[in-house]
Amino acid sequence: MIDVGLEGVHVLVTGANGGIGLPTVKLFLEQGAYVTAVYNTTSADLDSDPVITLHKSKNTCRTISLDVTSEQAVERTFTELYNEDSSNKTGGWPALSCLVVNHGIFTTPSVPIWEMTMEQFERTQRINLFGPFLLIRAFLKGYKTHLSSTISPEGNHNQILIAPPNIVIIGSTSAEFGEAGHVDYSTSKSGLTHGLVKSVKNEIVKIHPKGRINSVSPGWVKTGMAEESLKDEETRWRATATTPMKKIASPLEVAYQVLVMSSDVLSGHTTGQIVMVAGGMEGRLLNPKP
Template identity: 40%
Template sequence: MDLGFEGVHVLVTGASGGIGLAITKLFLEHGARVSAQYNSKPGPLDNIKTSNDRLHVIQADVTEEKAVTDLFLAAGEAWKQEAQVLILNHGIFTAEDVDLVDMELSQWDRCLSVNLTGSFLVARQFLRQLRRSRAGCGPDLSKVAIVIIGSSSGEFGEESHIDYAVTKSALQTGFLSTLKHEIIKIAPNGRVNSVAPGWVNTVMAKPLFSDPDLLRRTLAATPLRRIAEPEDIATQVLILASSKASAHVTGTNISMAGGQEGRIPPDPEDYVALKSGMK
């Protein structure tokens, strides 16, 4: 099926690895012109660029207002047109388990700055460049779409990672539900949706694969009995971003946790330890 991305300018944040890299590759396969943002290391992006002239790689810190403005200027200059599709994929996750009672303010602030404020800055600049172009000979606004990469953490919470869970919850609820009303003021057919992956086979999932018992309990709570691959997420993102496949879909958050309906069941030994501590 032709999903209508031939010649469409797609900007992907956090594109250098994992889900972001899979998304970038899939859009390229479908004929899009892709502006791929990364923060510190481009990873495989530079190698892909040498064999694909529809990829433009841009370094930018999404927490810096000027850097985000420059990101869109560079992307627009590269393709001689503004971005029509935005994939908000960037984000940070602290690997170490830290309960709220022990969490430093610096960790909290950093996570909100990257995941939440960074998404605000990028989405705002995306809409601003579309509004400016609308007055002239801008891009085809019928293709406009935003897809947010949320998380099952935003729905169920994430013990010892409250900073991450809060940012994802905000993005896939209030941010999503509000932006779907605002985007149509600029692009009448513009759509905003999100996906909420559970465990995905990326660097972030290393703790899962290094702990057989945790993996067992995770799969026991997942009806599909497997961990998602980045390509699983990328395919759903592609469909949501398509004005052909999802023309009447907006304000929707799609769970991609394999049917998981809650957090991972705790180890029974945790209850024993808790009960002992209460004596």
Template identity: 40%
Template sequence: MDLGLENIHVLVTGASGGIGLETVKLYLSLGANVTAHYNSNSKPIQNLQVKFPALQCAQADLSSESAVKSMFDALSGTPFGPVAVIVVNHGIWSPQDVPIVDMTIEQWDHTVSANLTSSFLVCREFLRHLRAATESVKDRAAIVLIGSTSGKYGEANHGDYAISKSGEFYVCRESVMC
């Protein structure tokens, strides 16, 4: 089945492990040109680059507005051309069980910034770049957010994670309505 992804530029955030790395492999198998984003660990992506010339890396702290803007500006100037599809996959989850009553504001802010604010920044910058894109890019444009059941049902002792994943559903909904 041809999904029309041949030579389409796809950005996958949080691509250095788990779901993100498998998503990169899937898009590559469908003929897309893929940018694999990472924050601190590029090794798994670099291992794939040996096999796939249609793969490039991009490092950015997605909780930084200027870093997200710089990343999209840089990606627009690569041979892959402007990003047409984003898969917003990145996120953090604290391994410590901490009930809301005992959670520090630092943990709360860190999780919400890393998961929710960063998703907003990535979607917003993608949509801003789409304004200047050609019609062929706009016709294929898509935003895919990878969520969690925690966003729908909650997760005991991980309220920071659950609320950040719940908020992503609204970022996605509002992005579509732009």
């Protein structure tokens, strides 16, 4: 078995109660990581999962509720995490060094831009784009402050060890090909993967020379968010029509790629990249099924 270097690494995963988030959390735990699993309004699946329950009892997993669109809440949460972990109040947790931004919304049914309300467009941007901005800003600010506190006046690091900062964004093929009827979603995801990731890769190295940020961008995935849409035969056909592998991804297939990108052992020289997990998808079909 390959040691991917995640044992003892503290990872924070947003959208942890969702279809991709839950298997991602469990994969990290299986690799020996400490996981702060973040949810918004419900933690039902996290609370009922036996793997999560086991690791909570071992004090290697904790769940917290957070409104990622609240600047005050995000700043307070990350300040508390770094302060508590660095002072060992949580039982010796390592300082946070890996952030997985997985949360997001996809509004149904489809709405063309001339019928889309400003309220819908703004809400999607607040959650899918502004939220990640707040999370990444607070994460890197907290990491930078904590890293500085571990350096002695002589320039040597104290015994508090911290892995290089690493960020993985869950993007979407919608950012690459657009999404008719969902301009709010495709705009938010494009801003993440093509604007934010490409910019932050040049900034994160100023905090740590091995700092990385990447995007894992799935196509259609069998999650609760997509379940209703995939009930439609034409939607299912369109989802695989330009995909050579002719299949819908499972949440676990996406989670494995997140794990790979989070590993400095497997992806230590990879940053600023958009890794597509979409079966080779080449684009969208505009005409109806013949």
